[in-house]
Amino acid sequence: MSDPAELPIFKYYPDPVAGGSVEASDAACAGCKRRRGFISPSLLYAEKVPDDARFCPWCIADGSATALLAAPSTNSLRERRMTRATR
Template identity: 60%
Template sequence: MSDPLPTFRYHPDPLATGSVARSDATCRCCRRPRGYVYAGPVYADEALDDALCPWCIADGSAAARFDAEFVDPEGVGDYGAWDPVPASVVAEVSQRTPGFSGWQQERWWTHCGDAAQYLGPAGAVELQAEWAAALPAIRADAGFAGADWDDYLAALDRDHAPTAYVFRCRHCGQLGGYSDVD
């Protein structure tokens, strides 16, 4: 039986998004089999795929021990295109928050001067059914209008490119995000 997963301010359900998976693997950081393993990207000198537990990410020990990041710090706020956030927020997202895998370099949506919560990948079906409020931000980021936007929206797919990545502002609740292709 494993402990309850740690709470991540900017990634509230990493199990549902696929960034954390059930596993019998032993964490390379704490050397304990915790019942879960991080399944997202790791930016470090050594290969750490499926090798770290969520607890070592949450407490920062994995980042410190392996000089690892789980989100590109420059991508928090999309290289300055979205709301600027304090360096402490960038550090928490990049070093103590599970990232997610995208088709290209992942970006982390920001709003109200803070990083937003990552809710998950989405295609047209998910966007129209549960996250329609994110469509204006995704459309603006994609830069499409009219029939081009209609075609692009119809092509969005949760599991195949192009895919949208949905976030929720921690302060005002607004949904936003972006999309990318392979």
């Protein structure tokens, strides 16, 4: 298992383990297929996402989880709303 100190940095969420967004697990990531010792218990809702898909914090942090499945992230949705609002 990876050390929590080795988790990727989330600028707006400094401790995702304590907050419950990332938990210790031996489950394989649906994105990279690796077992890195941590997984997000949260679901990613999109048309192409299997119901039981879970992603590691590294795939979430680098955007590959959303890019792999062509699912919009909350950041991209917020950016589109901001762009429309400032036109």
